[in-house]
Amino acid sequence: MRNCGRLYPAEFFRTVAQDLSLGKQHALIDLGTGPGLLALGFAPYVGRIVGVDPEPVMIAAAREAAARASRSLTLIESEAEDLPPDIGSFDVVTIGRALHWMDRDATLGLFERLVAPDGTILVCSSHSAADGRNPWLGEYNEARRFWSEASLWSESGSGERTHRDLAVFFRGTRFHVADLIKVETGHEISARDLGRRVLTFSSSSPDVLGDKADAMLRDVEQRLLPLSREGSLTEVVVATAQVVKR
Structure with a gap:
């Protein structure tokens, strides 16, 4: 998918890595890795990397992306909660658009065994x-709504996927939200690549869309072309990392 799904800019990974003093001695596991956006984004800053996802098509996409990036990435097809006890612990556990799907009790137990003491x-x-x-965003979200299964659509009015309240999620545990890292960037992106980004969302993944994927891509591109300059649009991206510590 080239970098059409890569909403996380390089500056985000660099900033987070610097703030956390990440190095090659650190191991990272990405839960719900999808096409490997977070895992591969942090790859230059850590040592061992593991990506976990239950969807075979996403594992395949992450494997292809790792090969294109010439990065070593261990991929496990599994629900995060079903990871074997002997997988070990990690200095960094990343999770993106997957947390709101996961059972709280099972996930907290998973964090207890996955996160290293100082992780x-x-x-x-x-x-x-x-x-x-981003004046094209309303039309883009309308297209996403049209092509997503209603039961899987959980987008807030702002266009940002709703995340759990982490303070509530970790209440009564040994974990707490310690910091928020926020990076804003701007770049040019084609209407076609924005269409292909729709495939990276669980509600409109290739498994969900099936043989409708090509029609979706054509529809999204046609919706965005009138708002573009020769097929190109400017996008302002806000990337955040909520830092949770023991």
């Missing part, structure tokens, strides 16, 4: 700014 959980989010700086 960190990064709950990451990246979205197109919804404050008017």
Whole structure:
């Protein structure tokens, strides 16, 4: 998918890595890795990397992306909660658009065994700014709604996927939200690549869309072309990492 789904800019990974003093001695596991956006984004800053996802098509996409990036990435097809006890612990556990799907009790138990004593959980989010700086966003979200199964659509009015309240999620545990890292960037992206990004969302993944994927891509591109300059649009992206520590 080239970098059409890569809402997380390089500056985000660099900033987070610097703030956490990440190095090759650190191991990272990405839960709900999808096409490997977080795992591969942090790859230059850590040592061992593991990506976990229950969807075979996403594992395949992550494997292809790792090969294109010439990165070593261990991929496990599994629900995060079903990871074997002998997988070990990690200095960094990343999770993006998957947390709101996961059972709280099972996930907290998973964090207890996955996170090293001095480790960190990064709950990451990246979205197109919804404050008017992306005038094409309304049309894009309408297209996503049209092509997504209604039962899987959980988008807030701002265009950012809703995340759990982490303070509530970790209440009564040994974990707490310690920091918020926020990075804003801007770039040019084609209408076609924005269409292909729709395939990286669980509600409109290739498994969900099936033989409708090509029609979706054509529809999204046609909706966005009138708002573009020769097929190109400017996108302002807001990427955040909520840092959770013991």
